[in-house]
Amino acid sequence: MAVADVMGRGFRLESSLAKNPAIEGLDPRDRAFARAIGATTLRRLGQIDAVLAPLLKTPPPGRVQAYLQTAVAQMVFMDVAPHAAVGDTVTLVKADEKSEPFSGLVNAVLRKVAETGKADAAKIPPIRNFPGWLRSEWTRLYGKAAVRRMALLLATSPPLDLSVKNDPDGWAKKLGGTVVGGKTVRLDVIGNVTALEGFKEGEWWAQDISASLPARVLEQACGGFVGKRVADLCAAPGGKTMQLCAMGGDVTAFDLSEARTERLKRNLDRTQLDATIVMADLTEYTPEKTFDAVLLDAPCSSTGTFRRHPDVIHNRRERDITPLTRLQDTLLKHAAKCVSPGGTLLYSVCSLQEREAADRVRKFLKAMPDFGLVKLAPIPGLDLPEGRIDGGMIRLLPSESPDGRGMDGFFIAVLRRADKTDAKET
Ligand SMILES: C[S@@+](CC[C@H](N)C(=O)[O-])C[C@H]1O[C@@H](n2cnc3c(N)ncnc32)[C@H](O)[C@@H]1O
Structure with missing residues (x-):
């Protein structure tokens, strides 16, 4: 059962x-x-x-x-x-x-x-399909109309999104899909995804458009990854690691879980991309060398993924959020130690709960005066409603995808560590 x-x-x-x-x-x-x-x-x-x-x-x-x-x-x-x-x-x-x-x-x-x-x-009304605590929290944060639209997305199976190594237009044509958000190939797939053209050859991997944005935003904020040391913290199963590698970074991927790290290795093998993999508990372990760019895709309630995983809204409870925020604070503190002076730190969660998102970043900034938010430019190919990019933070709502067919709820913040010259100047 x-x-x-x-x-x-x-x-x-x-x-x-x-x-x-x-x-x-x-x-x-x-x-x-x-x-x-x-x-x-x-x-x-x-x-x-x-x-x-x-x-x-x-x-x-x-x-x-x-x-x-x-x-x-x-x-x-x-x-x-x-x-x-x-x-x-x-x-x-x-x-x-x-x-x-x-x-x-x-x-x-x-x-x-x-x-x-x-x-x-x-x-x-379909809005009743969300448990009461989520319905009220999201209505307070995003308004009733947005939550009603999210409820319609919950009721239907979502499309399948792919990140491709190269040539999104060509792959969209080959696989009968469309390009959304400038780079993601979106398909209506029912059945065996691994049987699709290009899977075995490692030309693409399944990744929701929202989940693909942290790596894109970090690349943009850093002016590219070529010649840069990039750390992907909490990396498995490796959707973002593969992007960071394909973008040309010298990538080290960290994760705690042995089983998930195995999946990360298999994904890198299939896509013929190369990263150094370190299995470690990042609440305790700090790497010896620092990095130019650090991506922390922290463990979270995953409530933003309800379209693809309708179980999350039923097996998460409101009481689960506070322990997650403690883990996120600890991971952010350790992530900060990985960032070189002048380097960039991106924090992301696939959660729609503000306590796991902007609240964590504000608390971090209070405790870490050598970090500041980076003012973010619009994301090419993705027309977000006004206010969704707010200084250095981005809020992605499932109901605001470019083609109206939904995307994961995500939160992204980009922070920069002052370099030594900044410190002298101030
Ligand atoms: C949101 S998932 C990461 C998804 C991944 N970034 C991707 O794009 O495929 C969070 C990951 O954090 C890892 N994790 C949780 N606690 C950790 C810790 N203390 N140290 C290192 N990794 C941890 C989990 O094993 C899990 O793989």
Whole structure:
């Protein structure tokens, strides 16, 4: 029960599907259908629960609730014939020892949903699919209209974005996509991404347009990377490392996780790009030599990635944010030690929570007087609404992508360390 694992145990949808032997044993078409049911359930959870609530006197155990939720997702949002969804779900519940006593309830509730579920769900605004704490925090920060637009993006599967080593226009043509934001190739891909032309040859890697911007912004702020020492802190699985290498930097990539560092190595091998890899805990370790440019893509709540990972909004809790901000502060402090005098430090997070974003940078600047924000120029090919680039900080909202089809929520700040001459002058 992958959805129950996401809701009850904080698992990622992909990993709980991958660990589920019943799903692994399916043929590729059925496996894709199971994945679609899980994702649709998480994309529509607020509406689904609102349909179920009046039909349940007391909330059933989590597993039973998950059976009900996935059945409603199929009937209401995936156009599965009600008799098939009800029949299959009741069979699954009866075969599950822990849930079997609830099979009569499940049958009765789903028969009612079959009658009125679609009409009931249509009355519930999609904004309710965001958990309440995110809805209110984002409304306060970005306004209701933006959150409504984000809710529409949550409801649909996102396009696939690729970063290419060279020639975005040529690859867009070859793969049947479009170029967005000047450099990213955007595709409507359903199915096996690794089978696409250019994957094996390492000509491109999957990377949301927003996730590709920190490396682009840092390159612009540094006037290029050629001949420069560049550190990618918190680098794995290496989307940004590959960009920094392709841009010509002498790159060292750091990460704590062995498994993720292995993925980073495989990605660099496939794309035939070269970086020095260091596995280290950056809350403790400081490299001996400093760098001209340092990119810290810090661990965060990832709430900005809800289009691609609808599980994040359900398995993150408001109480998770404060411990993350402590880790971000510590990593920023250590990152600062890696920056050469006159060098540049970029901080980014794929979070929509301001506490993980501008608040961290303001706190850092108070404690580190030799760093200041770099005034940022517009990003070529990306027309952001006014105010989104604010001095040295950029806020990217999912609802403000160049083609209206969404992008990850991201935050970027660029800071420069004073060099020795600056210190003498002041
Ligand atoms: C947001 S992800 C990085 C994504 C990566 N920059 C990319 O573009 O592919 C954060 C990374 O930070 C790493 N990490 C978390 N805590 C760390 C620490 N204390 N020291 C080093 N790396 C850490 C995680 O293993 C994870 O790979």
